[in-house]
Amino acid sequence: MLLEAGASIKYVAERLGHSNMEMTLNVYVHPTDTMKKDGMNKFANHLSLALFYVIHNHKIIFQKIFRIKKTRKTTTNCRGFS
Template sequence: MHNHSLILLEAGAAIKEVQDRLGQTDVQTTMNIYAHVTKKAKAKAMQKFEKYLNI
């Protein structure tokens, strides 16, 4: 389940969507477990920032 959740997040799913998929009642629980940022997620965030700045 952990890998599935991380893949969902890296694919762009919102944390709330992952929470629902896992059947967790509290989004904070989902955030505490899965909110660590992967290298791929960091790279995507930088790409979004660069795109916003039109670099």
């Protein structure tokens, strides 16, 4: 319950009188439904942020390419030569 509420494993181990956190992890820690949902939400948020970052950067790159092409078109003379 303490871990599900956000307490650190170190605190829980000390509360239970365990000499190290490994014992607490081996005996008491198992993912609850709430912990699974929280983990899935964190993963989904991280994935959506990563996807946004990729899309945003590609958009910036495409905009720069478009501006370069647009600039080149405006610098050509009436015969189409640079």
